[in-house]
Amino acid sequence: MAAGEFELIDHYFKPAPDELAPDSVVLGIGDDGAIVQPDPAQQLVVAADTLVADVHFPADADPELVGERSLRVNLSDLAAMGATPAWFTLSLTLPPQWPEEARRRWVAGFSRGLKACARAYDCSLIGGDTTSGPLTVAIQMLGQVPPGKALRRDGAAVDDFVLVTHRLGDGAAALAALKGEVSFAPEHASYLQQRFYRPEPRLLEGIVLREIASSAQDISDGLLADLGHLCAASDLAAEIDVAQLPLSRALEALPCEQAYHWALTGGDDYELVFTVAPDKMPLLAMAQASGEIDASVIGRIVTGAGVHCELDGKPYRLARAGYRHFE
Amino acid sequence: MAAGEFELIDHYFKPAPDELAPDSVVLGIGDDGAIVQPDPAQQLVVAADTLVADVHFPADADPELVGERSLRVNLSDLAAMGATPAWFTLSLTLPPQWPEEARRRWVAGFSRGLKACARAYDCSLIGGDTTSGPLTVAIQMLGQVPPGKALRRDGAAVDDFVLVTHRLGDGAAALAALKGEVSFAPEHASYLQQRFYRPEPRLLEGIVLREIASSAQDISDGLLADLGHLCAASDLAAEIDVAQLPLSRALEALPCEQAYHWALTGGDDYELVFTVAPDKMPLLAMAQASGEIDASVIGRIVTGAGVHCELDGKPYRLARAGYRHFE
Numbered sequence: 001m002a003a004g005e006f007e008l009i010d011h012y013f014k015p016a017p018d019e020l021a022p023d024s025v026v027l028g029i030g031d032d033g034a035i036v037q038p039d040p041a042q043q044l045v046v047a048a049d050t051l052v053a054d055v056h057f058p059a060d061a062d063p064e065l066v067g068e069r070s071l072r073v074n075l076s077d078l079a080a081m082g083a084t085p086a087w088f089t090l091s092l093t094l095p096p097q098w099p100e101e102a103r104r105r106w107v108a109g110f111s112r113g114l115k116a117c118a119r120a121y122d123c124s125l126i127g128g129d130t131t132s133g134p135l136t137v138a139i140q141m142l143g144q145v146p147p148g149k150a151l152r153r154d155g156a157a158v159d160d161f162v163l164v165t166h167r168l169g170d171g172a173a174a175l176a177a178l179k180g181e182v183s184f185a186p187e188h189a190s191y192l193q194q195r196f197y198r199p200e201p202r203l204l205e206g207i208v209l210r211e212i213a214s215s216a217q218d219i220s221d222g223l224l225a226d227l228g229h230l231c232a233a234s235d236l237a238a239e240i241d242v243a244q245l246p247l248s249r250a251l252e253a254l255p256c257e258q259a260y261h262w263a264l265t266g267g268d269d270y271e272l273v274f275t276v277a278p279d280k281m282p283l284l285a286m287a288q289a290s291g292e293i294d295a296s297v298i299g300r301i302v303t304g305a306g307v308h309c310e311l312d313g314k315p316y317r318l319a320r321a322g323y324r325h326f327e
Numbered sequence: 328m329a330a331g332e333f334e335l336i337d338h339y340f341k342p343a344p345d346e347l348a349p350d351s352v353v354l355g356i357g358d359d360g361a362i363v364q365p366d367p368a369q370q371l372v373v374a375a376d377t378l379v380a381d382v383h384f385p386a387d388a389d390p391e392l393v394g395e396r397s398l399r400v401n402l403s404d405l406a407a408m409g410a411t412p413a414w415f416t417l418s419l420t421l422p423p424q425w426p427e428e429a430r431r432r433w434v435a436g437f438s439r440g441l442k443a444c445a446r447a448y449d450c451s452l453i454g455g456d457t458t459s460g461p462l463t464v465a466i467q468m469l470g471q472v473p474p475g476k477a478l479r480r481d482g483a484a485v486d487d488f489v490l491v492t493h494r495l496g497d498g499a500a501a502l503a504a505l506k507g508e509v510s511f512a513p514e515h516a517s518y519l520q521q522r523f524y525r526p527e528p529r530l531l532e533g534i535v536l537r538e539i540a541s542s543a544q545d546i547s548d549g550l551l552a553d554l555g556h557l558c559a560a561s562d563l564a565a566e567i568d569v570a571q572l573p574l575s576r577a578l579e580a581l582p583c584e585q586a587y588h589w590a591l592t593g594g595d596d597y598e599l600v601f602t603v604a605p606d607k608m609p610l611l612a613m614a615q616a617s618g619e620i621d622a623s624v625i626g627r628i629v630t631g632a633g634v635h636c637e638l639d640g641k642p643y644r645l646a647r648a649g650y651r652h653f654e
Contacts, residue, residue, distance in 0.1 A: 026477075043364050046469070132379065140373075145362070217358070
């Protein structure tokens with residue numbers, strides 16, 4: 001914990017007197033570092049994700065939503081590892097030219113969103129720092145996983161099924177709507193805004209998948225890019241049937257080509273893409289039947305390299321180059 | 328680990344094939360999160376510090392020095408906790424307008440400095456992310472400490488001696504020199520530049536002080552501010568004898584008032600300020616005699632609040648308001 005703004009931290013980020021810190025937090029916000037007691041029977045999972053204003057969110061976005069989103073995208077990394085969230089630090093950079101009142105209002109809203117999300121997902125803010133500069137939120141998330149049980153990118157095998165959780169492409173569609181590039185019917189617009197600012201980290205799914213999936217990762221840069229990383233880590237290729245991509249009703253209302261484009265290349269979905277060996281598919285079916293996971297088969301793992309898309313048995317080519325992030 | 332730049336990360340930040348990761352790193356850079364195996368007999372210490380270009384370092388500074396400094400200021404937080412460094416993540420934000428070649432050159436230099444420092448202090452880069460935006464380095468540092476042994480800010484007691492390691496004020500003097508506000512004789516200028524870019528994290532001192540000090544913290548915002556935090560955490564006050572402030576020869580060459588001002592208010596020293604109960608002073612003397620720690624008594628802890636400075640038995644008033652950071 002370094003430069004300045006101690007009063008801000010004390011006021012907005014320290015737990016209120018009636019909020020009990022979990023026993024695992026030996027020393028929280030307010031010293032040079034925090035002290036936590038990891039579960040000696042588990043391994044520690046560490047992830048870090050940074051959100052920059054006007055790159056990852058509009059600079060004038062509701063700070064409460066930015067707080068929610070900042071934590072959720074980090075929780076998504078833990079979900080992709082099959083880990084349970086425990087603690088996190090926050091490095092918050094605030095523009096020096098902001099008037100005091102604007103700064104307080106922003107931090108108050110941001111901390112409200114962040115803390116609500118931390119409560120919902122049972123993890124604790126234990127420290128961090130605030131600095132002056134362009135509006136940036138950097139979070140480091142710590143979670144725990146039983147030894148050897150983490151989901152990794154490098155475990156896919158030939159003939160494994162490729163699956164994704166829930167729906168794809170909503171994040172990119174939401175961004176396009178936020179930027180005024182497309183407009184959606186009101187019920188779809190509000191659904192997409194929720195999907196953008198409050199992506200659901202698939203934590204329970206990740207825990208269930210520890211015993212089922214051979215590999216997994218979350219989709220933050222788009223299915224093609226992220227499944228590509230998984231394939232590269234596993235030294236294999238994937239074949240995707242574009243017609244199987246799970247789409248929300250908001251995307252189903254669009255021309256197919258646009259919907260497929262966003263589902264394949266749009267970032268910010270924070271769903272999981274994972275692989276399952278054929279003999280584990282019955283386990284997955286049971287998990288689906290019991291409502292523990294909502295997932296769709298979209299393809300198979302094959303030898304080779306890269307991700308290949310088909311539609312109606314023919315190679316499917318993207319109409320436009322993918323794009324990334326806000327702006 | 329999220330957005331883009333995977334090639335950069337692979338190339339510059341992954342350990343080279345001949346660099347063995349320590350056994351504690353189960354899974355390093357390249358997945359959604361890293362997996363480490365903490366020592367079950369220790370507690371985990373977590374610190375985070377962010378450096379923003381043109382706030383904490385000149386934007387045109389040698390990237391190798393920026394890499395060194397970024398890690399060192401984070402290691403200083405662990406030193407102040409009496410912890411041993413283990414692993415860290417890096418969130419690197421690079422200006423999107425940088426040409427490819429400039430970006431590569433900067434990252435190559437930065438990673439060289441960072442990795443050299445990581446080797447020197449025996450800690451491992453295990454993950455992080457790179458994003459587009461204003462040049463910013465956010466590091467999250469993980470260390471370990473035996474249960475109950477961490478140095479904290481809230482342990483000072485009345486009559487404890489107040490001490491600092493090594494010399495004070497060099498960081499502020501170096502900044503003033505970097506900004507061309509003052510000039511120093513060549514040997515002092517090069518000493519100060521080293522002190523600014525390569526501050527020595529007082530890790531061994533922190534470990535020795537676990538058994539000696541009643542409280543400690545590192546000096547990143549200036550002695551008065553940081554000792555003030557320690558006093559506030561301990562609900563006590565401190566009296567400082569300005570004549571006892573340990574100064575380098577570079578600062579001794581200045582008018583007293585300027586040297587005292589920097590020693591009292593200058594940030595970026597990354598020395599430790601700590602308190603020792605009278606009955607522990609013999610232990611400290613032994614540690615000093617054996618060369619384990621270089622520290623000077625500068626005052627005592629008293630009842631009350633705040634930090635009070637005296638010179639020749641009279642209250643000492645600062646000539647100018649303190650300032651913070653580069654710019």
